[in-house]
Amino acid sequence: MRGSASATARLSETDRIRVERHLALLPLRGSVAAMQTEAMVMRATGGPEVLERATIELPEPGPREVRIRVHAVALNHIDLWGRRGLPNYRYEFPHRLGADVAGVVEALGPGALNAKVGDRVVVNPGLSCGACERCLLGEDTFCKSYRLMGENAQGGYSRHIVVPDANVLPMPKRLSFTEAASLPLCFLTAWQMVVRKGQVRPGQTVLVQAAGSGVSSAAIQISKMLGARVITTTSTDEKAARARSLGADEVINYTSQDFVAECKKLTNKKGVDVVIEHVGGDVFAKSILAAAWGGRVVTCGATTGFTPTIDLRHIFFRQVEVLGSTMGPKGDLFGILRLVDEGKLQPVVDRVMPLWDAADAHRLLEARQVFGKIVLEVD
Structure with a gap:
């Protein structure tokens, strides 16, 4: 420790500030590593019956991440494909489906910038590195690390999720959580x-x-x-x-x-x-x-x-x-949500069901008994 202190003392003022900022983004030793929450998970691929209610451990938000208390998560056809399984899917079981999430920011990781605790937010489901050439060109769907929540990354069938702060957008004030959750992916x-x-x-x-x-x-x-x-x-x-x-x-x-x-x-x-x-x-x-x-x-x-x-x-x-065509640039969702807030576009919700009835919701979507979106409400 004495050597480290001496080395820090020899740093220029600019370098010292950079080091302190870097250290501030690192998790503290002895801090809580995870919390428990409830979710609908799958431990294998198959029919709707593979979806089960379970208690899971959720990591605390890391640097530039936020934890969200999920209030609503919408179904998409990718949920059906994900549940059935495809050759290119690689799951870390138990896996959570669900790309479209609306909820409230509950906790911030170190350095999180785009939200504050208590914000009502919509989550953009596309995950990318944010630093490569394609991401910086606004072409994040071409990023080599591009993933989609619920598909090849853990999704929103849960009371809580942790996502990058870059994926959090303010929820249109005129909408309910269930309406807002129906928007992002589609x-x-x-x-x-x-x-x-x-x-x-x-x-x-x-x-x-x-x-x-x-x-x-x-x-x-x-x-x-x-x-x-x-x-x-x-x-x-x-x-x-x-x-x-x-x-x-x-x-x-x-x-x-x-x-x-x-x-x-x-x-x-x-x-x-x-x-x-x-x-x-x-x-x-x-x-x-x-x-x-x-x-x-x-x-x-x-x-x-x-x-x-x-x-x-x-x-x-x-x-x-x-x-x-696959998804769209993350930045486009800002303009879409503004148009929704102005009443120029509207969410289309067919019905709202409890998250714990996700298996029945899958059956309805498979039977094409839906116009618009089924949204799962999270109590």
Whole structure:
């Protein structure tokens, strides 16, 4: 210790300040390493029955981290895929699903800057290093360490979570926790698809597949806000009415109508300028046929199949652009939340259920008995 003190004494004033700042970010010896909280976890992949209520240990927030008391966490299709398991998923069991979280900041780690205790916040589910070239360009979804909460990192099916302070945003004042939790993943994904990739402009026609999904209910609103004519597809009259209430101009019932033929009819045989698609399988292949010459098909998922059969002539001869999309830059969520706070975009919550009924919520989502989001409330 005496040697360390002598070395510190020899430092310049600037270096001494740097050392003290560094030491302030280190956890103190003897401090509490973890707290206990309750969560819905999975100890293996499988059906909804693998979800179980359990007590877990949660590390104290480290440097530039915050602990959040979770009040609501929304379901997404990635929860279903994560629960079933995919070859590229590597879990640390017990694993917690859940990407979309809203709650209250309860504790700050050393050096946390973006929040204070008591703040009502929304959590951005994308995790990246924040220091590489792609992150600094605002392209964090291309970061080599990019992960998604609940997918390849622990998620929000819990009373408490610890996240980087860079992932915490102020919650719109006009929203409840359950409404706020329904926003991040689906609106970030839809924003990138419609605005960044689809480049939707006033006067264009946009086809949004599967109106009842979280991403599609957001994409309908964003496309309409940008001045586009919106066509969407769904399976029931009830869902069609809800799609129209969000701004859809035309709704096609895909159980009784051929959406390609209907799109051609509604556009005087031209086809649509942009397709927002996440269904996959035959729907993806037919979406290419529904697109106009020079149109864009933007896809972010494949809920019904990963290997569609495609006639490439419809891509190169008609110059249709096929664009892949995953999530969106973290910075875009600030603007999205401002638009929500101004009432220009709205959360779409189908129902609210207790976190401890997560297995039943998964069954409802799998059965496609939902329009918008199922949100789990955490008592």
